Amino acid sequence: xxxxxxxxxxxxxxxxxxxxxxxxxxxxxxxxxxxxxxxxxxxxxxxxxxxxxxxxxxxxxxxxxxxxxxxxxxxxxxxxxxxxxxxxxxxxxxxxxxxxxxxxxxxxxxxxxxxxxxxxxxxxxxxxxxxxxxxxxxxxxxxxxxxxx
Amino acid sequence: xxxxxxxxxxxxxxxxxxxxxxxxxxxxxxxxxxxxxxxxxxxxxxxxxxxxxxxxxxxxxxxxxxxxxxxxxxxxxxxxxxxxxxxxxxxxxxxxxxxxxxxxxxxxxxxxxxxxxxxxxxxxxxxxxxxxxxxxxxxxxxxxxxxxx
Numbered sequence: 039x040x041x042x043x044x045x046x047x048x049x050x051x052x053x054x055x056x057x058x059x060x061x062x063x064x065x066x067x068x069x070x071x072x073x074x075x076x077x078x079x080x081x082x083x084x085x086x087x088x089x090x091x092x093x094x095x096x097x098x099x100x101x102x103x104x105x106x107x108x109x110x111x112x113x114x115x116x117x118x119x120x121x122x123x124x125x126x127x128x129x130x131x132x133x134x135x136x137x138x139x140x141x142x143x144x145x146x147x148x149x150x151x152x153x154x155x156x157x158x159x160x161x162x163x164x165x166x167x168x169x170x171x172x173x174x175x176x177x178x179x180x181x182x183x184x185x186x187x
Numbered sequence: 188x189x190x191x192x193x194x195x196x197x198x199x200x201x202x203x204x205x206x207x208x209x210x211x212x213x214x215x216x217x218x219x220x221x222x223x224x225x226x227x228x229x230x231x232x233x234x235x236x237x238x239x240x241x242x243x244x245x246x247x248x249x250x251x252x253x254x255x256x257x258x259x260x261x262x263x264x265x266x267x268x269x270x271x272x273x274x275x276x277x278x279x280x281x282x283x284x285x286x287x288x289x290x291x292x293x294x295x296x297x298x299x300x301x302x303x304x305x306x307x308x309x310x311x312x313x314x315x316x317x318x319x320x321x322x323x324x325x326x327x328x329x330x331x332x333x334x335x336x
Contacts, residue, residue, distance in 0.1 A: 072247075072250035072251065073250065073253060073254060073257065074258060075266055077267075087267070089268075095250075096268075096271075097249065097250035098221075100246065101222065101244075101247075101250070102221065104221070104222060105221045105223065108222065108223065108224065117224055118226075118236070118237050119226070119238070119245075119277075120245060120277060121276065121277060122245075122274070122277055123272070123275035123325075124275070125273065126271045126272035126275065127270065127271040128268075128269060128270060
């Protein structure tokens, strides 16, 4: 995907990423470092939990959703970080073997009033599984450069 | 720390975690998997970025903030997941060698009206560095079991 600057985005634009199959190994590895709760780490304890089996950490699933989008190269020349996220919602469990892709929609494009070289794109991110279920969503505030010149 | 059920939390309770020094290796490893942007991955490109050097992915810093708190064991018997986060704010860069700890405050305790065995604790999470600067904050909605019996 070619790079987009802030000025190239239009409210309502939608982007669909490629997919990734999340393995049991990656779920347990992430949880061991970043979210060591039994239903993310231990298949036996997870089977006894309300989820009935191992599920991915929500922190892993939001990071994956972002990564699947950003690896497209869409903001390769324009991204200069983010002030934050809003309304992170984990809507359905992510289980070993699930294949996720990201769907991203432009909600708002707001040039900075104080810094003329940049602005904020407010984007709705969703991760969708192989059954078409949205497993999570969040609003990301991406700080992007304006088109040079 | 001993386990707390929903009923054990009181609005205004505060918890302080132990610390973790975030190395360059961990920053690059995380970014390579989950947030492959030049200012998280490439020390030379990062030096030319607005940050003037490598910074940690915000997805890594929020996951670390949660992990430092949850590893205390405070919700070992009571945590059954989370419906989401609100108001994630990245307030200052996290750089290689920074030492972070978590500070968590109870904002609200809300028993479920439909499921009498559980409820939501709304907690404000902050990650604080070695200079006492809050580098990020978010509100976590932790679903917790009520005390049995």
